[in-house]
Every structure is written in structure tokens, then in C-alpha cells.
Amino acid sequence: MIGFSGQVREVFRRELLVAWRGKARILGIGFFGIAVMLLFAVGGEAAGARLTKSSAAYFILAELLASTLLFALIFRIETEDEALEMLMMLPISPSALFYGKALAATVLLGGLACVLAPVGVVLFGVGLVEPAWMLIAVCGLIVFGLAAPGTLYSALTARAPAQEIVLPLLYFPLLLPALLAGSRALTLVLTGDVMTQVPSWCYLLACFDILYWVVCGLLFGRVVEGV
Amino acid sequence: MIGKLRRYGVGVVGFVGLAVAHYFGLFVAPGEAMMGDVGRILYIHPQTAQASMICFLAAFVCAVGSLWTGKSGWDDAMASFAEVGVLLGVLLLAQGCLWAKPTWGVYWVWSPRLITSAVMVLSFAGVLILRRLVEDPARRATWSAVAAIISAADVPIVWFSVKWWRDQHQMQSDVAKDFAQTFAWVAHTSWFAVMLLTGWLVWLRYRLARVERAHLETAADLPARAAPLNLDGGGEG
Amino acid sequence: MTGIIEGGWGFVAAVYLLTWGALLGYTAWVGRRLERLESTTEQGNDA
Numbered sequence: 001m002i003g004f005s006g007q008v009r010e011v012f013r014r015e016l017l018v019a020w021r022g023k024a025r026i027l028g029i030g031f032f033g034i035a036v037m038l039l040f041a042v043g044g045e046a047a048g049a050r051l052t053k054s055s056a057a058y059f060i061l062a063e064l065l066a067s068t069l070l071f072a073l074i075f076r077i078e079t080e081d082e083a084l085e086m087l088m089m090l091p092i093s094p095s096a097l098f099y100g101k102a103l104a105a106t107v108l109l110g111g112l113a114c115v116l117a118p119v120g121v122v123l124f125g126v127g128l129v130e131p132a133w134m135l136i137a138v139c140g141l142i143v144f145g146l147a148a149p150g151t152l153y154s155a156l157t158a159r160a161p162a163q164e165i166v167l168p169l170l171y172f173p174l175l176l177p178a179l180l181a182g183s184r185a186l187t188l189v190l191t192g193d194v195m196t197q198v199p200s201w202c203y204l205l206a207c208f209d210i211l212y213w214v215v216c217g218l219l220f221g222r223v224v225e226g227v
Numbered sequence: 228m229i230g231k232l233r234r235y236g237v238g239v240v241g242f243v244g245l246a247v248a249h250y251f252g253l254f255v256a257p258g259e260a261m262m263g264d265v266g267r268i269l270y271i272h273p274q275t276a277q278a279s280m281i282c283f284l285a286a287f288v289c290a291v292g293s294l295w296t297g298k299s300g301w302d303d304a305m306a307s308f309a310e311v312g313v314l315l316g317v318l319l320l321a322q323g324c325l326w327a328k329p330t331w332g333v334y335w336v337w338s339p340r341l342i343t344s345a346v347m348v349l350s351f352a353g354v355l356i357l358r359r360l361v362e363d364p365a366r367r368a369t370w371s372a373v374a375a376i377i378s379a380a381d382v383p384i385v386w387f388s389v390k391w392w393r394d395q396h397q398m399q400s401d402v403a404k405d406f407a408q409t410f411a412w413v414a415h416t417s418w419f420a421v422m423l424l425t426g427w428l429v430w431l432r433y434r435l436a437r438v439e440r441a442h443l444e445t446a447a448d449l450p451a452r453a454a455p456l457n458l459d460g461g462g463e464g
Numbered sequence: 465m466t467g468i469i470e471g472g473w474g475f476v477a478a479v480y481l482l483t484w485g486a487l488l489g490y491t492a493w494v495g496r497r498l499e500r501l502e503s504t505t506e507q508g509n510d511a
Binding site: 162211223 | 294342353356369373376385387392
């Protein structure tokens with residue numbers, strides 16, 4: 001029997017393969033994210049400094065809203081044809097299943113961020129003042145923070161009625177720290193970090209990420225027992 | 228009659244105690260030194276805040292107990308604490324908004340307390356809605372316990388992140404800390420009454436949850452006990 | 465902030481009315497449901 005990391009790797013590969021086979025759905029989520037950015041650009045200030053200042057928040061909100069569609073999908077497709085029951089019968093630790101799926105979600109959300117970023121540059125007229133690696137690091141931490149609770153709640157609500165209501169209702173309040181820290185850090189990266197505040201926001205984001213990846217990993221087994 | 232007294236007696240004591248405290252707080256005590264009449268919120272708002280925090284903390288403990296032991300009592304206790312906590316949390320936010328308007332001229336300020344309270348209330352409201360939507364008792368217990376634990380784990384992070392953000396923006400401090408409580412005994416009486424009422428409401432809600440559960444378990448047996456339908460007239464029973 | 469805040473009695477009254485209304489309303493709601501369920505259970509036991 002393969003070890004824990006091997007299990008995680010296999011689940012991760014399976015998830016990406018499933019996502020590849022269901023490209024249409026993933027593409028649809030991407031277009032949804034772009035549509036949301038457009039709505040924010042239109043609904044917010046039409047042009048000017050205020051739009052640029054809010055662009056980081058709009059970007060993260062678009063990512064967040066699109067992620068709810070992704071998470072609604074991740075476990076719901078497993079409920080088709082009893083795929084999840086068959087998966088649980090394999091000698092895989094539930095935590096490995098969680099981490100594999102959450103890592104795959106991180107990659108997909110990272111891909112979405114790569115699509116939304118240039119759209120944001122075009123729509124909001126932003127540039128990059130701080131180095132690009134800082135932008136990648138901040139976006140990485142944000143995406144990492146969305147993936148863990150999203151994957152857990154995806155499993156929890158997969159068979160619950162009105163998943164489209166319950167999933168966001170449970171998921172959104174949790175993300176306030178990630179939204180707050182992420183949008184502050186991202187705004188500073190885009191407009192210039194004169195007082196070197198980005199590291200402290202990244203530190204907060206990292207604490208949030210670690211807490212959720214650990215807690216959700218521990219609780220995941222109990223959630224899928226009941227599915 | 229004795230049954231009703233036993234059930235509602237504590238609640239009556241709590242409400243009477245609260246009424247006495249509020250009478251003195253509203254009509255006898257002078258206005259607060261800095262805030263005038265608006266300062267009379269001191270006799271209800273901090274108490275509501277503490278009661279709601281205790282309820283959410285207790286809901287977290289019961290959620291851990293529910294997952295650990297699998298016993299339905301912990302699940303019903305968690306639901307009771309969560310429901311009363313959400314009620315008090317919503318009241319807290321409403322009280323805060325109504326206090327803030329004459330004090331600051333706005334209904335909402337971006338303080339760690341307010342944002343943390345709002346996030347807690349929303350999170351636990353989500354847990355309660357999840358409970359409504361899941362019919363299977365075992366799944367409902369597990370899933371709502373998981374959601375409650377995660378919601379509770381989020382609270383310190385929310386607090387620190389908002390405090391950090393606010394410190395960097397040098398926002399105005401929480402005025403609640405700057406009060407001088409002129410009629411302290413009224414505030415303390417109100418505190419005891421609110422705590423008593425909270426405990427009693429949780430107990431009452433817990434009783435309801437137990438009766439509902441027993442009712443459902445009995446109802447599950449009904450098909451075996453139901454009298455057969457006799458359409459010819461003169462049936463059984 | 466300088467000086468005493470003037471007025472605000474309306475807001476204070478609203479706070480207290482809201483709080484009392486919510487607490488009494490919730491008590492009544494839970495109490496009534498409990499009474500109804502218990503009486504249904506008793507009727508079932510009597511039958």
C-alpha cells in the first residue's frame with residue numbers, strides 16, 4: 001500500500017484528470033469569473049483612481065465567487081454514479097483524499113487567478129509597482145486559503161439539499177480574514193508598499209492558511225463518513 | 228400548574244430582575260458622564276455581548292463533544308446554544324447600530340468587535356440553516372458539529388486580522404472602553420439577569436430539542452402501530 | 465468627541481424595546497412549541 005504522500009499525489013492527479021475531462025465546466029467557471037469582474041468594473045466607479053484602488057478587492061471577490069461554483073462541483077460530481085462510495089472503499093486515508101482534492105482546487109483556482117489577472121489589468125487599468133514575485137506570493141496565499149475550507153464544505157454540502165445556498169452561506173463568513181489581508185496586500189503590491197506592510201499581511205494570510213489546512217484535514221474524515 | 232412553575236419560574240425571575248435593573252437604568256440613573264442618555268445602553272449592551280460570546284463558545288464545546296461521543300444530547304445542546312447565541316448576536320449588532328448612530332453619526336463602524344460579531348452570527352446562522360436542511364439525524368449532528376467547530380476556529384483570526392487592519396489605519400478606538408459606569412450595581416444586576424435568562428432559554432430550547440427528537444423517534448415507529456384503515460365503517464378504536 | 469451627546473432617547477428606547485421584544489418573543493415561541501409537542505406526545509400515549 002502506498003504511503004500518505006503517494007495517496008495525496010494519486011488523488012491530486014485524479015482530480016486534475018477529472019477537471020481536464022470536464023473542461024467545459026471549468027471553462028464555464030473561468031468565464032463566470034470574467035463576467036463578475038466586468039460587473040464590478042461597471043457597477044463600481046466607471047474609471048479613475050477609485051476603481052484602481054478597489055481593483056484588488058474586486059479581483060479577490062471575483063475569484064471567491066467563481067470558487068463557490070468550483071467547490072459546488074468538486075464533490076457533487078462524485079455523488080454521480082456512486083463514485084464517492086467507491087472511492088471511500090479504496091484503502092485511502094480520508095485526510096489524503098482531502099489534501100489531494102484541496103491541492104487540485106488550489107491549482108485550478110491558481111489557473112483562474114492567472115486568467116483574471118490580465119482581465120483586471122485591462123478593465124481596472126492597474127500596473128505593478130512591487131516585484132512580480134510578490135504578486136505571485138500574495139495570490140498564492142489567497143488561493144491556498146480559499147481551497148481548504150471550500151473543499152471541506154464541498155464535501156459537507158454535496159448531498160445536502162439547496163447546496164447552492166448552504167455552501168456559500170457557510171463558506172463566505174470564514175473568508176473575511178483572507179479577503180481583508182489579501183486585498184490589503186494586493187493593493188499595496190499594485191500601488192506601492194512604502195511602509196513595508198506586505199510581509200505582515202502575508203504572515204496573517206499564512207496563519208489563516210495553516211490553521212484551515214490543518215483543521216479541515218482533521219475534520220474531513222468525519223464529514224465523508226456521513227456522505 | 229406546578230409543572231409550569233418549575234419550567235418558567237427561573238425565566239420569570241430573570242425577566243423580573245432584568246426589568247428592575249432596566250427601570251433603574253432608564254429612569255433613575257443619571258445619564259452617563261460623556262454620553263448622556265445614550266450611555267444607558269451600558270445596562271444592556273455589554274451583557275448581551277458577553278452572553279452571546281458564552282453561547283458560541285459553549286456551542287463549540289458541545290460540537291466537540293458531539294463529534295467525540297456521538298451522543299445526541301451534545302448535538303441538541305450545541306443546537307440550543309447556537310440558536311440562543313444567534314438570537315443574542317443579532318440583538319447585539321442591532322443594539323450596536325442603534326447606539327452608534329447618535330454617538331458617531333453612523334450605524335456601522337469598522338471595529339474588530341463589530342466585524343467579529345457579524346462574522347460569528349453569520350457563521351452560526353449558516354450552521355442552523357444547515358441543520359434545517361439535513362434530515363438524517365446522524366449526518367445533521369456530524370455536519371453541523373464540523374461547521375460549528377470551523378466557525379469557532381475562525382473567530383480569533385477574524386479578530387486579529389481586523390485589529391491589525393484597524394491599527395494600521397489608526398481608526399477611532401472603541402468607545403465602550405472609555406465609559407465610566409456611574410450606576411455599577413444596575414449594570415451588574417442586569418448582567419446576572421441576562422446570564423440567568425440566557426441559561427434558562429438554552430435549557431428551554433434544549434428541552435424542546437429533546438422532546439422533538441423523542442417525538443421523531445416515536446413517529447418512526449408509527450407505521451407498525453397505526454390502526455388499519457377500515458373503509459366499511461365501524462372500524463377499530 | 466467633546467461635550468455630552470444630546471438627545472438619543474429615541475435610540476435608547478428602541479434598543480430596550482427591541483431587546484425585550486426579542487427575548488419575550490423567543491420565550492413564547494419556544495414555550496408554545498414545547499407545550500404543543502408535549503401535549504401531542506401525551507395524547508399519543510393515552511390513545
